[in-house]
Amino acid sequence: MRTRRGDKSELTGAVNERRSRRVALFFVITLILLAVFALLGVSVGSVHIPASQVARLLFARVTPFGWSDVSDIAPSQQAIIWQLRAPRVVVAALVGASLSAAGAQLQGLFRNPLASPDIIGTSAGGALGAVIAIATGLAMSDVLALPAFSFAGSLLALFAVYALTTRGGRTPMATLLLAGVALSSLFAAVSSFLISLTWVRWEVAQEVTFWLMGGLDNRQWTHCLMILPCAVAGLGAAISRWRELDLLLAGEETALALGVEIEKTKRLLLVNAALLTGVSVAVSGVIAFVGLIAPHAARLLVGPSHRRLLPASALLGAIFLLAADLLARTVIRPEEIRLGIITAGCGAPFFLFLLLRRRRDAG
Amino acid sequence: MQVNATALTLTVPRRLLMRLELDNAGINIDGRWLLRHVSLELRGGGLLALVGPNGSGKSTLLRLLGGLWKANEGAVTLDGRALKSLPRRGIARGVAYTPQDTRLDFAFTVREVVMMGRHPHLGRFEVEREIDRDAVNEAMRRADVAQLADRLVTELSGGERQRALLARSLATEAPILLLDEPTASLDIAHALDVLSLCRELAEEGKAIALAIHDLNLAARFADRVALLDKGRLIACGGADEVLRVESLNHVFGVSADRLFTGDGKPVFVFHRDVC
Numbered sequence: 118m119r120t121r122r123g124d125k126s127e128l129t130g131a132v133n134e135r136r137s138r139r140v141a142l143f144f145v146i147t148l149i150l151l152a153v154f155a156l157l158g159v160s161v162g163s164v165h166i167p168a169s170q171v172a173r174l175l176f177a178r179v180t181p182f183g184w185s186d187v188s189d190i191a192p193s194q195q196a197i198i199w200q201l202r203a204p205r206v207v208v209a210a211l212v213g214a215s216l217s218a219a220g221a222q223l224q225g226l227f228r229n230p231l232a233s234p235d236i237i238g239t240s241a242g243g244a245l246g247a248v249i250a251i252a253t254g255l256a257m258s259d260v261l262a263l264p265a266f267s268f269a270g271s272l273l274a275l276f277a278v279y280a281l282t283t284r285g286g287r288t289p290m291a292t293l294l295l296a297g298v299a300l301s302s303l304f305a306a307v308s309s310f311l312i313s314l315t316w317v318r319w320e321v322a323q324e325v326t327f328w329l330m331g332g333l334d335n336r337q338w339t340h341c342l343m344i345l346p347c348a349v350a351g352l353g354a355a356i357s358r359w360r361e362l363d364l365l366l367a368g369e370e371t372a373l374a375l376g377v378e379i380e381k382t383k384r385l386l387l388v389n390a391a392l393l394t395g396v397s398v399a400v401s402g403v404i405a406f407v408g409l410i411a412p413h414a415a416r417l418l419v420g421p422s423h424r425r426l427l428p429a430s431a432l433l434g435a436i437f438l439l440a441a442d443l444l445a446r447t448v449i450r451p452e453e454i455r456l457g458i459i460t461a462g463c464g465a466p467f468f469l470f471l472l473l474r475r476r477r478d479a480g
Numbered sequence: 481m482q483v484n485a486t487a488l489t490l491t492v493p494r495r496l497l498m499r500l501e502l503d504n505a506g507i508n509i510d511g512r513w514l515l516r517h518v519s520l521e522l523r524g525g526g527l528l529a530l531v532g533p534n535g536s537g538k539s540t541l542l543r544l545l546g547g548l549w550k551a552n553e554g555a556v557t558l559d560g561r562a563l564k565s566l567p568r569r570g571i572a573r574g575v576a577y578t579p580q581d582t583r584l585d586f587a588f589t590v591r592e593v594v595m596m597g598r599h600p601h602l603g604r605f606e607v608e609r610e611i612d613r614d615a616v617n618e619a620m621r622r623a624d625v626a627q628l629a630d631r632l633v634t635e636l637s638g639g640e641r642q643r644a645l646l647a648r649s650l651a652t653e654a655p656i657l658l659l660d661e662p663t664a665s666l667d668i669a670h671a672l673d674v675l676s677l678c679r680e681l682a683e684e685g686k687a688i689a690l691a692i693h694d695l696n697l698a699a700r701f702a703d704r705v706a707l708l709d710k711g712r713l714i715a716c717g718g719a720d721e722v723l724r725v726e727s728l729n730h731v732f733g734v735s736a737d738r739l740f741t742g743d744g745k746p747v748f749v750f751h752r753d754v755c
Binding site: 136228230360363364366367368371373374375376378416420422 | 543546548568569570571572573575576577578579581583584585586587588589592593596597599600602604605630648652
């Protein structure tokens with residue numbers, strides 16, 4: 118009997134080791150992919166720049182002056198790399214990571230794998246906030262107005278959908294999705310109304326419409342500075358709550374019984390997800406489905422525990438958005454497809470697939 | 481709140497025995513009393529079975545005892561201190577509540593689920609320590625799920641899942657266990673396993689309260705039986721005092737024959753026709 122137990126625990130050790138090796142491999146591969154896509158993102162475009170030059174210039178920029186000599190790279194190319202493409206790539210990665218981290222958190226919070234910032238109306242709320250900031254001209258006079266308004270919009274939308282759909286700690290899937298559809302439509306209608314009011318000012322209307330489609334053109338280092346602290350703080354706050362999030366997945370009563378301060382934790386996570394979504398919407402417009410796809414893929418690869426799920430989602434989201442942006446810039450060169458269109462084009466079928474699979478499982 | 485986190489064994493030392501008490505407690509939701517005028521005491525070394533018809537307040541009573549719902553009237557105290565004045569983690573180290581709903585839609589391994597039971601002992605940035613792993617291994621061994629440690633909970637049978645959740649409760653090392661219908665989804669063999677384990681744990685010093693529908697099992701395994709009806713505690717005491725033919729007739733609306741087995745435990749045969 119004793120020896121049998123011993124054998125089993127050895128077996129257990131082997132299984133654990135295999136799993137942790139797989140998780141380690143996942144993180145190594147995704148980090149490499151992230152670097153590759155970032156490099157590609159900077160080198161591919163209307164002017165092709167060899168990846169080796171890109172790598173050298175980026176290295177020179179992040180190391181102290183004089184470490185490496187890049188004088189052989191033409192100044193115009195240096196400008197393209199450092200002023201045009203590098204900030205765009207960094208913003209893409211941060212937006213992808215933020216939206217995915219927000220999606221992973223919301224899925225845990227609602228105990229519902231179909232929750233994500235765009236599907237339950239959080240993005241639309243953020244977009245409405247941003248449209249208000251642009252249409253009223255506040256965005257022109259103050260750089261912080263746009264992110265502040267879209268954060269407020271996201272927060273409002275998130276609390277509205279939460280208050281409307283959650284009864285006794287449960288959020289039924291159908292109710293959540295329908296409330297998300299209804300709120301998204303409502304916010305979109307108000308946004309459209311504001312756009313139609315600004316129609317006489319053609320440039321404003323064009324800016325708003327373009328921005329609603331989501332894109333990363335003309336992103337600069339200021340945009341990076343806007344999103345970087347929020348992304349880091351938001352992801353950090355979420356990861357520090359990984360045990361609470363795991364427990365919430367096991368059910369609200371269980372979480373409460375095992376010592377989680379439920380209400381405080383939920384409020385914090387809601388605000389956190391709204392912050393991540395709002396700031397993403399502020400720098401890139403509405404980019405749909407990243408927050409749904411990346412956490413799903415991550416869950417399949419590293420399991421449901423948030424200790425691994427949150428960083429894995431953020432990494433996959435960053436890679437996904439870098440790849441999508443690359444696609445957006447190259448498919449119909451020299452024109453660009455809007456990034457939001459690409460992600461929706463990939464994401465909507467994926468969402469339908471999940472929905473159908475769930476229905477089959479339920480039936 | 482002096483539950484010692486370093487206690488390694490699941491056998492509760494005498495000094496860790498805790499007393500959970502309800503004094504004339506009641507819960508009112510939307511103007512309706514789900515439970516009222518209930519006084520009850522849980523102490524180490526006993527197994528209390530809560531019985532009563534559907535909607536009689538068994539689950540509500542367990543939630544009240546576990547501090548998940550707050551009493552609108554009366555008091556709930558843990559070792560003389562009001563439950564609502566204690567921090568959630570403190571309550572969780574003393575009282576482990578397992579809900580009836582055992583569904584888990586997310587593919588955690590059994591070990592991960594049982595490790596969740598260590599949450600009340602772990603700080604936010606603390607990693608699992610040796611004593612946490614030991615407590616988890618011991619809990620899994622007791623609940624007989626050690627061989628399932630690396631299986632996904634989504635792939636377990638109802639009985640295995642129930643035992644995994646029991647292991648999670650044991651991993652908290654709380655001296656008081658509250659179980660809401662732990663045998664609801666189990667066949668008779670697994671139900672007997674779970675109840676025997678509860679019996680053993682009670683004899684080692686834990687205080688256990690569980691809701692159960694099967695009156696025969698309740699009579700067989702419990703030291704005390706609490707009979708609930710429409711939110712009131714009708715009777716509480718030994719099985720042969722509480723489970724009487726007249727009171728069952730009155731509370732459940734069934735007639736019953738009471739027989740006795742060789743070891744003197746009562747056994748009931750029920751009929752729907754009320755005389």
